[in-house]
Amino acid sequence: MADNYCHFSEVISFENEGDRDWVKEHLEFYRKFQVQNDGNDLDFEEQPGFKEFDALCEIYGLEWDCEALDFEYDLSADDVHIYSEGFGNVDHAIVFMQEFLRQRDPEGILHLTWAFTCSKPRPGEFGGGAAFITAEKMEIIDLYEWVDKKRKAHDK
Numbered sequence: 001m002a003d004n005y006c007h008f009s010e011v012i013s014f015e016n017e018g019d020r021d022w023v024k025e026h027l028e029f030y031r032k033f034q035v036q037n038d039g040n041d042l043d044f045e046e047q048p049g050f051k052e053f054d055a056l057c058e059i060y061g062l063e064w065d066c067e068a069l070d071f072e073y074d075l076s077a078d079d080v081h082i083y084s085e086g087f088g089n090v091d092h093a094i095v096f097m098q099e100f101l102r103q104r105d106p107e108g109i110l111h112l113t114w115a116f117t118c119s120k121p122r123p124g125e126f127g128g129g130a131a132f133i134t135a136e137k138m139e140i141i142d143l144y145e146w147v148d149k150k151r152k153a154h155d156k
Contacts, residue, residue, distance in 0.1 A: 002122055006090060008071075008114035009083040012100060019104050023080045026099075027073060059099055071096070090114050094131050094138060101135040109134055 014020050070089035074081040082093050090112070097110045110133045118125035127143040 002118050002120035002125070004125060005086040005117045005119075006084055006088055006114055007086060007117065008088060008090060008093060008112055009081070010093075010097075010110070010112050011079045011081050012097065012110060013079045014077075015105065019100075020075065020077065020080075022104055023073075023100065024075055027075075027080075027096075059095060084114075090129070090131075094133060094140070097131075097133050098135065098138055101133065106135040 012023070014023075070084075070087070071093045072083050072085065072088065074083075082096065084090075084093075093112055097112060101108050101110060111131060112133070113128065113130045115128040116126060129140060129142040131141075132139045
């Protein structure tokens with residue numbers, strides 16, 4: 001049996017203290033609410049903070065009973081390092097980065113690159129991609145899709 005991995009690592013630098021506060025509140029609130037309600041027979045809609053949690057789930061396209069945002073982060077005074085040590089969700093990271101830009105730096109740009117790897121040399125199990133992110137849009141290149149597009153264009 002082989003294991004598949006997704007690795008990425010990027011830093012978002014803060015322009016002011018408000019940026020750090022936003023990231024801390026945004027990510028810690030989401031994870032705190034999820035942990036408090038994980039596996040409990042609680043009525044989500046009756047919990048304090050439900051409206052904020054529901055809004056974050058909508059941003060990320062997640063269900064209420066979903067797992068938490070699937071990437072790691074280290075928060076410092078000057079930046080936040082978002083990364084995956086093997087099992088992160090690229091989509092979650094990209095949407096978080098875009099939400100940061102929307103809320104904190106509407107004129108800014110961010111990017112993320114990632115690699116898909118496998119513990120065995122299986123054909124088709126390696127790849128990756130890149131995203132260029134602004135507050136208004138994101139452009140994503142997936143290596144599998146790019147190669148498939150090139151192959152189809154060549155076969156015509």
